[in-house]
Amino acid sequence: MSVAADRFRRFLLPGLAFKAVVIGGGYATGRELAEFFLPHGPWGGVAAMGLATLIWSLVAAATFAVAFRTGARDYRHFFQELLGRSWFLFEIAYAVFIVLILAVFGAAAGEIAKATLGLPGIAGTLALMAAIVACVAFGNDSVERVFMVLSVLLYLTYAIFLALSLAGVGGRIADTFAAAAPPGAGWSLGALAYASYNIVGAVVILPITRHFRSQRDAVRAGLIAGPLAMLPALLFFVSMVAFLPEVTAAVLPSDFILGRLGHPAFNALFQLMIFAALLESGIGAVHAVNERIAKTRGIEITAAVRAALAFALLLPCMLVADGIGLVALIASGYRVLAWIFIAVYIIPLLAYVLLRRGGSGPILQSEP
Numbered sequence: 001m002s003v004a005a006d007r008f009r010r011f012l013l014p015g016l017a018f019k020a021v022v023i024g025g026g027y028a029t030g031r032e033l034a035e036f037f038l039p040h041g042p043w044g045g046v047a048a049m050g051l052a053t054l055i056w057s058l059v060a061a062a063t064f065a066v067a068f069r070t071g072a073r074d075y076r077h078f079f080q081e082l083l084g085r086s087w088f089l090f091e092i093a094y095a096v097f098i099v100l101i102l103a104v105f106g107a108a109a110g111e112i113a114k115a116t117l118g119l120p121g122i123a124g125t126l127a128l129m130a131a132i133v134a135c136v137a138f139g140n141d142s143v144e145r146v147f148m149v150l151s152v153l154l155y156l157t158y159a160i161f162l163a164l165s166l167a168g169v170g171g172r173i174a175d176t177f178a179a180a181a182p183p184g185a186g187w188s189l190g191a192l193a194y195a196s197y198n199i200v201g202a203v204v205i206l207p208i209t210r211h212f213r214s215q216r217d218a219v220r221a222g223l224i225a226g227p228l229a230m231l232p233a234l235l236f237f238v239s240m241v242a243f244l245p246e247v248t249a250a251v252l253p254s255d256f257i258l259g260r261l262g263h264p265a266f267n268a269l270f271q272l273m274i275f276a277a278l279l280e281s282g283i284g285a286v287h288a289v290n291e292r293i294a295k296t297r298g299i300e301i302t303a304a305v306r307a308a309l310a311f312a313l314l315l316p317c318m319l320v321a322d323g324i325g326l327v328a329l330i331a332s333g334y335r336v337l338a339w340i341f342i343a344v345y346i347i348p349l350l351a352y353v354l355l356r357r358g359g360s361g362p363i364l365q366s367e368p
Contacts (some may be wrong), residue, residue, distance in 0.1 A: 024281025061222025
């Protein structure tokens with residue numbers, strides 16, 4: 001392996017994997033940005049995104065460092081170290097998280113199928129299920145390749161989206177920011193809630209941290225992960241500002257904006273990108289469960305077993321999407337999850353780091 005490829009796997013791949021898990025439930029359709037950031041106005045939203053990025057970076061750095069020190073490469077072993085006999089509390093919270101986000105992904109895929117192809121929503125949901133099963137069947141190497149390839153598509157698409165927005169409604173974006181009031185009260189709570197339900201991605205992607213050689217690698221990769229994950233969201237948010245306040249009520253803000261920008265070909269590309277984002281996030285969530293089972297049993301499970309486990313998980317979760325709307329899922333479910341993860345993950349992690357458990361010396365020290 002070349003030096004460049006080695007450094008990519010150690011420092012950038014974890015951040016791309018974290019972005020992959022975050023994006024589907026974090027901002028792919030724009031619904032989450034409308035829920036957590038737009039209500040605070042343009043500048044309040046930007047401030048909240050900055051705070052959320054900082055939280056992501058610090059928690060990811062601490063998570064990766066603790067995982068490297070303790071040798072944890074799946075979420076169960078990580079929380080056995082972090083919570084001791086109470087490790088099952090995270091397992092319960094993660095089960096709720098899995099049901100919610102997979103239902104959201106299924107609902108979003110269904111909305112995309114309706115909006116772009118005129119197909120029944122169930123067609124989009126089933127297509128997403130099949131793609132996730134196919135990608136997770138072959139383990140870590142397959143998952144890492146998918147994350148790397150799709151990341152190129154995602155970053156490029158968001159960059160083009162911003163460029164088209166600036167060309168089409170750039171004046172409106174500038175005017176909205178110029179007329180907006182400074183950040184008011186409440187934006188920090190929005191940032192905390194958003195960051196907290198998404199930060200679970202840092203433990204979901206622990207199988208991808210297998211390339212670290214030192215604690216310094218772990219800390220650096222964690223600090224890089226926050227900006228890598230938030231950059232596409234910031235580009236999206238800037239474009240959304242031009243369409244305030246109507247965009248806040250749209251079920252699919254991305255479709256709302258693209259319809260007004262008037263670029264049919266790019267609209268198709270963007271919907272494909274959203275599907276890819278949902279695929280990435282679904283892969284990350286399901287692969288974490290497969291790795292938890294494999295590591296707990298101490299075996300290398302076959303591709304057929306991985307596929308069967310993924311299908312058994314996806315089928316009931318995504319069918320929930322049939323009866324619950326996307327907006328309701330995000331508004332009611334994510335805020336509850338945020339406080340659960342603060343209680344069972346973030347607070348114990350901070351206590352662990354401050355108490356310097358798991359060996360001598362600071363957890364976040366960056367020595368080789």
